[in-house]
Amino acid sequence: METAFFSHLPNHSLPDTAAAYKGSKIHPAVIQAGIMMSSGEIRGANARTMATMLAFQQVIEEYQCPEQTVLWKDLPNHLSPMIAWLEDCRPKGVGGGNAIRWLKGEINRLGEVDMGTDIEQKRHLVGAIDDYLTQKIEFADQIIISHAQEKxxxxxxxxxxxxxxxxxxxxxxxxxxxxxxxxxAEFRVIVVDSRPLNEGRSTLYTLTNAGIPCTYTLLPLASSVLPNANLVLVGASALHSDGSLYSRAGTAVISMLAKEYRVPVVACVETYKFGERVSLDSVASNEIGEPEQLLQIPGGKPFQGDFPATLTPLNLMYDLTPANLITTLCTELGFIPPSSVPTVLGKTAPVV
Amino acid sequence: MSVATARPPIAGAGSSTSVHHRAGPSRKTGPPAGFEVLSVYQAALAADLPAPIAAIMTLVSLMEASSSTTMTGLASEVNAGTEILQDNQANLGVRAGCQLWERFFASSGGGPEDFATVKKSLINQGKQFCHVTAPACREKIATLAADFLVDGCTVLTHGFSRTVILTLLKAHKQSKRFNVYITEGRPSGMGMRTHNVLTKAGIPCVVVLDSAVSYVMDRCSMVLVGAEAVVESGGIVSYIGTYQLALVARAMQKPFYALAESYKFLRHYPLSQTDIPRPKHTGIPLLFTHDILRTPSKPDSAMDEAKSRVSKDVRVEMTEGMEEQNPLVDVTAPELIDFIFTDLGAPLSPTSVSQYLVAQFAS
Incomplete structure (x- = not known):
């Protein structure tokens, strides 16, 4: 499995739960969230960010500030082993990272603005987390939905x-x-899916339950369904500042085919997932999934034993879609071209 | 609509019927009684105002006619006027103008001044914008763009655009020698009007068929077009045939420049040619020339000759159904545009335009 080329990427391994409990530095709610993210029970950037923040909310509620220090100084120290633990379970991603950075900033602000007693400060933080999740994810999603459905x-x-x-x-x-x-009136959805996660089945289940006519196919056949498509809709795990889209492995292939057949690609993404990083390919940053998943043939015997020395299974979870393959981003600010991501990040002043 | 520019909810605005019958019983949802939005708009257009400015002018006049005593009342009247305009006018510039006024309106108020003062200052600023700022925009663009015309060049332009004409006249005044090819610009055939203006000024120009674009492109050094609206992708919505012109220009590696005032910036992101907002009531017939033999660019003798050749039982005109299928505007993709000249300063790449738009709308 270990090749030098991919050795920098975080490997998927089950976290040491027993040690986490024993160390008593990590709140049980955080341990639970970590395990669920690691096992894939909580999947998707939004769900993971929400789980992380809700766990931290519980931590803050139960946190008691020691006598000799103040809350805004001690709380970050209290949280940091938990953040590290979550990172061990599953890399937190750009959205999660942004949320945690925001939380740290919010705690820091308590040192500057007087919020009253510890209890009041904690109440303030708990409320602020609620607001963050509502504004950045729930409301943002509602606006994105109302924009995207027009298309x-x-x-x-x-x-x-x-x-x-x-x-x-x-x-x-x-x-x-x-x-x-x-x-x-009707529209039709073609759900394109791929091994090893086959997440599209869940989408298929949701859509067919609602009565939407669907077709299900796998990535190798995408080139035969795309010529008849009117629109490609994809989600995102993160969006880099050069406008490239970091999303489930396979998204780049779909977008390339869409460009080839002149089908518009709309990526729906909340702006809290915008990151300042620039990444040139899918190798620089990615996650490696369990290699067994790849070798496990559906319906076959469970894969066991060691890999032959000459075999290197590579199960990358994400890929990077270059900005020029994306027609537009649907965000809570409206539709924007990928080239305008830096404007939203506020890094570049408007040209005029 | 973004969070920031979300329209304030108006009672009854959802029912388009009450908005449309403006003399109807529920006065609250319509513009001021006796104020005919569409005829005021038409009058403004007739005074040679561009569509977005005519729309703003209409809304300003509506505010003058209003007898509302609260900001909310005034806002709902303005919104009703906006809806009537947008539901009846195909020109996307109308939307751009209405959006601009809406943002301007939303940013006012909230201060300590009383309603009458705010209203008066809004009206004054609106008039100032329409009569002083807006005409200056076109002047600025023409000055900028005229620099791109070099001595001895050949310009291809499409149909009729006031800004393009102003640019050409300006360059002519600078004693630059250049030729102009003008497309006929069907169905309106407004290219002939451009021809008239330029000929009067002494600029050598020729009208060519819309279908002859690729034929003449080789001889041209640049393409200069106006726009109805500039959209968020950095592309332009423009008179039908512009997209085709841009494609041919790209194929023959000629620079393609668009001229657009910043009040034509429209908050919309078209994904395809058909993805443009359309008015609810498309009462505007597409004026294709019904008699193909009445081609304005042909001399009379040729016309008579052609007439005699067409047999009586062959249908030579478009059916109404066909006309309905024909669009008045198309979308030119940003990749095909080299520069957009605006009143915001140096010529902008389409990417910069969309960045500007995002910065404007996101704040």
Missing amino acids: IKAGDTIVTYARSSIIEKVLLQAWRRMKEVDSS
Whole structure:
């Protein structure tokens, strides 16, 4: 498994839960969130960010500031082993990183602005976390959904890849809206999926339950369904400042094919997932999934034993879609071209 | 609509019927009684104002006619006026103008001044914008763009654009010698009007068929077009045929320049040619020339000859159904545009335009 080329990437391994409990430095809620993220029970950038922040909310609620220090100085120290532990379970990603950075800033601010007693300060932080999640994820999603659904017209064929919580919501809402206006109007969804996670099945389940006509196919056949598509909708794990999209492995292939067939690609992404990093390829930063997943043939015997010396299974979880393959980003600020990500990040002053 | 520029909810704005019958019983949801939004708009257009400015002018006049005594009341009247304009006018510039006024309106108020003062200052600033700022925009663009015309060059332009004409006139005044090819610009055939203006000024120009674009492109050194609206992608929505012109220009490696005033910036991101907002009531017939034999660019003798050749039982005109299928504008992708000249300063690449737009709308 170990090749020098990918050795810098975080390897997927189950965290040492017993040690975490024994060390008593990590709150049980954080341990639980970590395990669920590690096992894949909590998947997706939004779900993981929410789980992390809600766990921290519980930590803060139960936190008692020691006598000899003040809350804004001690709380970050209290949190940092937990942040490290979560990072061990699963790299937190750009969105999660932004949220944690925000939380640290918010704690720091307590040193500058007088918020009253410890209890009041804690209450303030708990409330602020609630606000952050509502503003940056829930409300943002609602606005994104209302924007994105405008692009879905009756008779369209929409292609989506794997699973994204927001894309599911966009499609469901668009369907509901379309049916309200004209009960005979329809659109069709082609869910393109891929091994080893097959997350698209979950999307397929949600959409077919809502009565949306769906087609399910795997990535190798994407080139035969894309020529008939009107729109490609993808979600995102993160968005780099050069406008490139970091998303589930396979998204780049779909986007390349879409460009080839001149189908617009709309990436739905909340701005809290915008990161300042620039990445040139999918190798510089990525995550390695369990190699066994790749070698496990569906329906076959569970894979056991060691890999032959000449075999290097590589199960990268994400890939990078260059900005020029993405038609537009649907964010809570409206539709923006990928080239405008730095403007949103506030890093570049507007040109005029 | 973003969070920042979200329209304030208006009672009853959802029901388009009450908005449309403006003389209807529920006065609250319509513009001021006796104020005919569309005829005021048409009058402004007739005074040779560009569509976005005509739209703003209409809304300013609406505010003058309003008898509302609260900001909310005034806002809902303005919104009703905006809806009437947008539901009836195909020109995307109207939307751009309305959006601009809406943002301007939203940013006012909230101060300590009383309603009458705020309203008065809004009206004054609106008028100032329409009569002073807006005409200056076009002047600025023309000055900028005229520098790009060099002695001995050949310009290809599409149909009729006031800004393009002003640019050409300006360059002519600078004693630059250049030729102009003007496309006919069907269905309106406004290229002939451009031809008239330029010929009167003494600029050598020729009108060519819309279908002859690739034929003449080789001889041109640049393409100069106006725009109805500039969209968030950095592309332009412009008179039908512009996209085609841009494609041919790209294929033949000629620079393609668009001229657009910043009040034409529109908050919309088209994903395809069909993804442009359309008015609810498309009462505007597409004026394709019904009789193909009445081609304005052909001399009379040729026309008579052609007429005699066409047999009576062959249908030679478009059916109404066909006309409905034909668009008045198309979307030119940002990749095909070299520069957009605006009143914001140096010529902008389409990417910069969209960055500017995002910065404007996101704040």
